[in-house]
Each structure stands twice: as C-alpha cells, then as structure tokens.
Amino acid sequence: MITLYIDTSSSYLYAGIVKDSNLLVEVKADLGHNLSEMALPKISDMFEKAKLKACDINKIIVVNGPGSFTGIRVGLTIAKVFAWSLNIPITTITSLEAMAASVDDSRLLVPIIDARHGYVYAAIYDGDNVVLEPSYIKLEDVYKKISSECIFITNDSIELDYEKWDYTPNILTIVNKYADKKEIHAHKVNPEYLKLTAAEESKLNAS
Amino acid sequence: MKDIYILGIESSCDETSCSIVLNGTKEIATTISSQIDIHKEYGGVVPEIASREHVKNITIIIEECLEKAKMDIKDIDAIAITYGPGLIGSLLIGLEAAKTLSFIYNKPLVPVHHIAGHIYANSLEKEMQFPLLALVVSGGHTELVLMSDHYSFEKLGGTLDDAIGECYDKVARVIGLEYPGGPKIDKLASIGNPTYKLPVPLNDDSYNFSFSGLKSAVINLNHKLEQRGEEINKADLAKSFQTVAISSLINKTKKAIQNYNIKNLIVAGGVAASKGLRDEIFKLGEELNVDVTIPQMKYCTDNAAMIAAAGYYAYKLGRIADLKLNSKSSDKLS
Numbered sequence: 001m002i003t004l005y006i007d008t009s010s011s012y013l014y015a016g017i018v019k020d021s022n023l024l025v026e027v028k029a030d031l032g033h034n035l036s037e038m039a040l041p042k043i044s045d046m047f048e049k050a051k052l053k054a055c056d057i058n059k060i061i062v063v064n065g066p067g068s069f070t071g072i073r074v075g076l077t078i079a080k081v082f083a084w085s086l087n088i089p090i091t092t093i094t095s096l097e098a099m100a101a102s103v104d105d106s107r108l109l110v111p112i113i114d115a116r117h118g119y120v121y122a123a124i125y126d127g128d129n130v131v132l133e134p135s136y137i138k139l140e141d142v143y144k145k146i147s148s149e150c151i152f153i154t155n156d157s158i159e160l161d162y163e164k165w166d167y168t169p170n171i172l173t174i175v176n177k178y179a180d181k182k183e184i185h186a187h188k189v190n191p192e193y194l195k196l197t198a199a200e201e202s203k204l205n206a207s
Numbered sequence: 208m209k210d211i212y213i214l215g216i217e218s219s220c221d222e223t224s225c226s227i228v229l230n231g232t233k234e235i236a237t238t239i240s241s242q243i244d245i246h247k248e249y250g251g252v253v254p255e256i257a258s259r260e261h262v263k264n265i266t267i268i269i270e271e272c273l274e275k276a277k278m279d280i281k282d283i284d285a286i287a288i289t290y291g292p293g294l295i296g297s298l299l300i301g302l303e304a305a306k307t308l309s310f311i312y313n314k315p316l317v318p319v320h321h322i323a324g325h326i327y328a329n330s331l332e333k334e335m336q337f338p339l340l341a342l343v344v345s346g347g348h349t350e351l352v353l354m355s356d357h358y359s360f361e362k363l364g365g366t367l368d369d370a371i372g373e374c375y376d377k378v379a380r381v382i383g384l385e386y387p388g389g390p391k392i393d394k395l396a397s398i399g400n401p402t403y404k405l406p407v408p409l410n411d412d413s414y415n416f417s418f419s420g421l422k423s424a425v426i427n428l429n430h431k432l433e434q435r436g437e438e439i440n441k442a443d444l445a446k447s448f449q450t451v452a453i454s455s456l457i458n459k460t461k462k463a464i465q466n467y468n469i470k471n472l473i474v475a476g477g478v479a480a481s482k483g484l485r486d487e488i489f490k491l492g493e494e495l496n497v498d499v500t501i502p503q504m505k506y507c508t509d510n511a512a513m514i515a516a517a518g519y520y521a522y523k524l525g526r527i528a529d530l531k532l533n534s535k536s537s538d539k540l541s
Contacts, residue, residue, distance in 0.1 A: 034533075036299050036302065036303065036533055036534065037531055037532075037533035038531065039303075040303065040306045040307060040310060040530045041529075041530045041531050043310075044310055044530055054310060054311040055311070069255065069258070069296075070258070070296055070299065073258060073259075073261075073262045073296070073299065073300060073303075074299060074303055076262060077262055077265060077299075077300050077303040077304050077307070078303050078306075078307045080262075080265065080266050080304075081265070081266060081269075081303075081304045081307040081308060081311075082307060082311065084266040084269075084270065085280065085307075085308065085311055085312075086311065186266050187266050187267050187270075190262065190263055191259070191262060193259075197253060197255040197256050197259070198255070199249050199253040199255070199256060200256070203248070203249070
C-alpha cells in the first residue's frame, strides 16, 4: 500500500509518500505566495526521489481545510485529479485533525489557525473524544471551552494565554492514524471552509 | 500528417469547461458547467464563489468530456490550459488540474492566453487566413489585433477605459435588466428605434476605443428622464446605445482593414454573440470584400474548445510549459 499525503491549507506544502508504514519521502516547505506555482513541482520531485511513478500510488489522504481558501483548493484539486484519474481511493481529513495527530501528549489538544479579526479555526480533542468540533470561532470562546490542562498547536504567530507547540506535521503518524478512514468518491471531495464567502454573509445578513 | 488531439481546460471566470479538439479545427467533445444562475443573485460574478464552484466541478467536467469523446487521457497528445488573464482563484483550479494530468500522464502542458482562445474559436469554423484582423469584444476586452501568422499578435489599439461588454452590462443594469444584461440589451435593441441622442465615442485617427463617456451619457439620460417622471422606452434606449457603440467598433475596424490589407476579419469574445454586431460585421465584410468569420454562438462565451484549438497551434510552435506554470490575472497577449 502506497499512500500520498497532501496538505496545502496554509502557505506551507506538507506532503509525503508512505509505503507500508514507512515514510519514503516528505516535503515541508513554506511556499508563501508561490504555493500554486511550486506545489506540483515539489510533489513531482518527491516521486523522483522515491523512485516512484504517479501510477504507483494506491491511496490519497488530503487535508480539505480549514485554512487559506486558495491554499486548500490547490492541494485538493491536485488530490482530486490524482484520485479520479488513477481511480484510487481518497479520503479527507481536516487541518485541525492533522495538527492534533502530530502531537503525542495526554493533555487536551487545541489546534488553532488564525482566521483574523479575533477569530480562529479551532478544535479541541481529549484523546479520541471531540470536545469542540472544527469551528470558526472567537479565540476567547475557545478559552471558555477549556476545562483541564491543555496544549495549543499552531503554525501562526498568535498571542496565546496557554502553552503553545509550533506545528510541524508528523506525516507518518497522520497517515497511519487515518489509513482506514472511509473513502469518498473523488468527485465528492470538497473543501471544508467553515466560513461562508463575504458575499454570502452579507446576503444572509440582509435577509 | 499525424492527427493531434488536444485536451483543453478553461476556468478563468464562472465557467468550468473541458474539451477535446482534433488538429485545432474539429471539436470532438466539450463539456461546460456554467455558474450563471448562482452569480445572478449577486448581480455579477463573485470571485470566491466562482472558485468554490470550480473545485466542485473540475473532475466531473473532465470525466464527462472524455466519456462524450469516448477517449482516454492516454490518447491525448497535449493538455492546453488557460493560464490567464482572468480571476486568479478561478484560473488556479483549471491550472492545478491541468498540471496534475500533465504530471501523471507525462503529457506536454500548453499554456493558452484566454484572448488567444477567443481568437482561435474561429479556427473551429474555418481555416484562418493572414493577414488577419481580430476584433476582440468581451466583458474585459475591446481591442483590434493584427495577425500576420499564427501566434503573431500585434495590438493596434484597445479601449482606453471600459470594455464594450462591461458597458452593455452597465447599461442593462441602469434600465433594470437582470445580470447578465448584455444579451438582453441586444435583444431589446432589435425591436427598438434609435430615438435617443447619445454621444459618439472617440472618433479619432487611432485604433483606440472609449466607452465610459457613452456609459455615463446613458446613466445621465436615464436619471434625467426619471426626474422628469417620463417613462423610458427601454427598447429605444437599447437601440440608441447599441447603434452608437457598434458604429464606433465598425469605424475603427473598417480603417484597420483598409490600412493593413486584411484578408480575414474575425470577431472574438462574448460580445461576438450580439446579433446587432454580427449583422454589421457581415455588412462590412461584404462592403470591403473581406472574408468574415464569427464563431457560432456556443463558441462566443467562455469554453474549452477554443482553448484546445488555440492550444493546437501553440503546441505545433513548441510553446510548452513545465510544472512551474502559474496563473496570471493579467498578461499581455503574445
């Protein structure tokens, strides 16, 4: 079983190829504004390093958000086209699940992504229990939901009242954890923005 | 000569489209998903919504196109993609899909300028003859482009302010027609009379256009009539506007044909669907004895067949990109 992992929900490209519980190759690169330009060349390099062809892949795990709207779509489009054209299973996980899976800690895990204007995308996990589903929420409201010792996980430079762990994904752990997650048809794989567009919001407010 | 099949993908605005074209001239199959009904509620295209729709549709559109053509990607010679200009978030979906297909199947990736696509929509009608003059008229463009050969584009002139299609939509909104209003103006004009006096736009020696003055004149006229409590005759206003706008296009086009010894006049872009414009263009062609080509209605609006057609000529000229190809919201036609 060879799995391709892709996460472009921030300005970083996180990608890796896992073969039977071994991480063959990975990329963790802050591509900034060059994400759309460089994501595929970097993935292509990864295949070359692993001496694999695209058609050797048996499964895709892709992060479908929340995070940068454009970023999510870049990785998701690549993943959808891979899965559809090779006719292989694909499954999605959220960026927040990927973040929590990368930390080995018995405290409450609080992955957060800055969504600006005092808002964050956040979730709270207590082991396998979900205390807070992935949400678009005010940071102060996240604090209110914390009942015991916790650790925040983030890639952003947000001021926090709690201990913070700088996110770097453990791709092997993530892939292993979600290896058996139910697959979706490639056509049905869609981003999880957790937020309406500004146009939809103002229309909703007007009505 | 070996047959060449190009798969084209277009996602520059609010249409997700895929097409397979043979030798740049014969459409094998095309699929288009239009978002017009979604954006109608907002009075225009909302970029973030457009991007969200593209990502939902992209693999479905490509699959349906291949099924319709009864072909496999392996049978394709190259993949042509609109890299720009357009809405950046929209462009990126088609681009990433095209790059991924190019990577997986090791197929050449051919970047196509959206306007080159509109011009080459005419190649699906008839072989292009040079020197050729292209009148490019759409929601974002109004220009006269001289072509001495394939992919040799020389812009003679263009709009100094609003594009003609933008102006059509604006006038439509002023008189209360639903988005997209351009086609409705064209339809209304066909039953109206040019009774309202409107200023003639930029009548000079250049090949440039200017429509903002005309647009303002319509807005002011409408405002004045409303204040006076006079009922506006929408059909007459549409006709008055269209007459002046089209005569400006025709005058400059005529001059360019005469000065550059043009063999083939083509019209490209969404406004090429305007019956008012089509009629006048054919008249001009007859008058000057120039071959006129205008795309069928279905090739006037954004579609991937025109991208695959343009992609064929680009591919023949070796205009191939690598996986670093990026989308550009604006770029010169070259």
